[in-house]
Amino acid sequence: MKEYIIRLVYVEMLGHDASFGYIHAVKMIHDDSLLVKRTGYLAVTLFLNEDHDLIILIVNTIQKDLKSDNYLVVCAALNAVCKLINEETIPAVLPQIVELLAHPKEAVRKKAIMALHRFYQKSPSSVSHLVSNFRKRLCDNDPGVMGATLCPLFDLITNDVNSYKDLVISFVSILKQVAERRLPKAYDYHQMPAPFIQIKLLKILALLGSSDKQASENMYTVVGDIFRKCDSSSNIGNAVLYECICCVSSIYPNHKLLVSAADAISRFLKSDSHNLKYMGIDALGRLIKISPEIAEQHQLAVIDCLEDPDDTLKRKTFELLYKMTKSTNVEVIVDRMIDYMNSINDNHYKTEIASRCVELAEQFAPSNQWFIQTMNKVFEHAGDLVNIKVAHNLMRLIAEGFGEDDDTADSQLRSSAVESYLHILGEPKLPSVFLQVICWVLGEYGTADGKYSASYITGKLCDVAEAYSNDETVKAYAVTALMKIYAFEIAAGRKVDMLPECHSLMEEFLASHSTDLQQRAYELQAVIGLDAHAVESILPSDASCEDIEVDKALSFLNDYIQESIEKGAQPYIPESERTGMLNISNFRNQDHHEASSHGLRFEAYELPKQTVQARIPPASLASTELVPVPEAMYPRESYQTTTVPSVSSDAASTELKLRLDGVQKRWGRQTHFPSTSTSNSTSLKTVNGITQVDGSNTANSRTRETYDSRKQVEISPEKQKLAASLFGGPSKTEKKSATGHKSSKPSSHMVKSHAPKSSMEVASEKTSVQQPPDLLDFGEPTVRSTAPSLDPFKDLEGLLEPTTQVSSAVNHSSTAAVTKSPDIMGLYTETTAGAHHKDSDILSGLSKPPMTNMVGGTTTMQVAQSSKGPNLKDSLEKDALVRQIGVTPSSQNPNLFKDILG
């Protein structure tokens, strides 16, 4: 029998149904023979779950076995307890298990604690009175039991840190004893004293010490000791080290510990083992929150990991990059992420990385132009995986522009969006969400700049609706877009002639099964039939961001009501007074106000009419049938009334948008009005963020540059580039010298930077123009102070530093400028790319040994790049062009753009 049951377990593991044998397993646990009993317990723990019907037959046996003299029986029963006891049956076995905490065998004590831990996980309230037992067991004679106690305590502390602060001292002393090898030799593992206990203790200390200075101070010594004692050659030693780093990054920061943690991380990253690299990247991600400058030491290692064939490592690295994204490196990072996103098939991870891209882009986008382009890429490759809200955000951004009063820039942004969308539409198989965005933008702004004729845009929209004929939402968006375009045309006084394909499309939609589509098609027909004035008030051009004030009381109808009442109509009776009416409770109050306006006829009519108005705001044609005549005469107002319910419900729940927002776009464009103010504030923030981060970044890199500049010589330049663009690190020196030489050689065509001084003036001038001057001032005084130095190499850098500062200052202002006018962005990118080539040209002319060495690297890098991307020629041409025009390389970090271009 025993053999059969084991085979049954095996059969079930292989995925076949073995439920016919469950009852036999249950019978086996009643057996007296230890072997059979244990097998039975094994089988039931694997077969059954805590809510299975057969459990009721087991509980009694478990109770009996927990009291058994044979500790193996007790252990087997405890094992079953962990798996099979549910919340209701916990009280049945709890007293026995508590008794077992004092069992002479340490194995039983250990397992009893684990069982209680399990109970705690299942229902914390059931064992809340036993928490003191855990504390008591911490002082158990047997280190194994003590170690086991750490598991429940870890959970308890995770849930409530403050009530366990008093244990800090005991934990620290235990950890100290463990680290000092006071435990029996049996607990050593690979010459490490009880590493698993150490790890658990460090985890607990990390929890207890987080943002608690006093508690953390107790830990510093012991954690420092472990750092020193840990043997980093064995796997387990590294595990403990890693846990130390996590602990250090979590507790109140201590400089000395941070230094040792950084050392450990660099050892991890330098090792050949992928496992250690993974841990290193992970640890770096933790530590970076406390001391961001640590990343710069390891930039090359990080880049290595990014290019590693190991997927896990790559993902971890992306996670790290995600954590360290600033406005200076967002473009490179997001670019990399999108590249990677394109290369993977795993939908789950694709979704995640897409949402991260979106998040970063929203947070740090240097310009709206870039944001839109990035969003396009994300949508194109992972469109169906992205949250619909992202699409709404994008539409809002395009509609609102910069939230400032810069109309030309806004319209340029829009026309560029329209252009890119028209281009993208040529590609087959676009995701639905993206098509919705495209349709909406084309509808709103397709004809706004007059570049494309209405018939061209409408033709495109018809194509979309035909090509994606099984996607109702896209079709709805397309129809609404068509309507908008025709409305704008009519409002502009032009004669509208519908394309034949548009006609046929409309006919198809008029007979569509989808009421929504039908509705929209009828609306379109109705709008086309109206005169210019009416159309303009229905769909005013470029008014998607204007808040429409909703008169919830519908005061404009007061006259009408008055008139009706004078004519002898019944006054409105509120719903609460009308008992016996069917399910109208889900309609809002305003509906009843509305009802009051025309709820003056027969009672029987009221219900259906309300439903229609609340759900589908009728088009003017339809409305003449459904609502009283006066409303049809003032179309604009009637729309407002009818939109009331949908607007308010939309404000309440954005999820319902899908169906409603077409409606809103049509009348009100309130789709986004609830969040208008937030978007303004974020864009403001971004501007501030750029300048701020720039300033601090240069300050950081300056402290590093001596180290970097030496290192440069032996590092592959390609990686350096990337590193620089990510971290703003090593190649800064290169850039610095370049600008320096350039400015000292006025033979170059540069207009703006004739000499360092003049450019400085330019910078300061610009600064005064720009809004946040305080941020720019931040860096400059320190530059001067670093200039004098003994080292000749340093000397050179010292000379050059002011210029860099200037250029970065220029950069600040120009970035700020860019955020204002997106069209400059294009030029700007070209410029920097060009400027970069220029740099290397000039540099190669110079005979500074370390520099030339490096420049050689740079050129090879360019060659390498040419094989990678087709853009090199283009960018060279642009370079030439730029040189003719003569624009300053205003980027702090030319490689940043280099990476994008090539």
Add this chain to the structure above:
Amino acid sequence: MIKAVMVMNTQGKSRLAKFYEYLSVEKQQELIRGVFSVLCSRAENVSNFIDAESIFGLDSHLVYKHFATLYFVFVFDSSENELAVLDLIQVFVETLDKCFQNVCELDIVFNYSKIHTILDEMVFGGQVVETSSSEIMKAVEEISKLEAASNAISLIPKSASGWRSR
């Protein structure tokens, strides 16, 4: 805590599967297949860690180790340390090796209950309780000794009853 322990061969046949949270048989099979499809696409000389969120849901990590024809897989959440779990696999395999002298796939197939006993000594209710392979060996040997003893006692009445039923 540890969510699951799996041993499967390079053809994707599972040789041991233990889930510390109850899952239906179908779900278990699905997870095993999911894990295997990830494992077999991994190149050699890459890290032993896999982000298993797409298979097991949020906050799950997977550590595996490849021995001869077998993959040893541990799935756990963020309260465990990846490197430590990697060593736990090492301990597990070492113990098996001691137990069967040069363990191979067949040993696992034919001594299925013993493998479970070993694993139960190491991991209890999803928590690691014992990490010294010699301690585990001691416990396992004691259990088998006692089991054999109790079996010998019950042998006579059992066989007698067996006779009677025939």
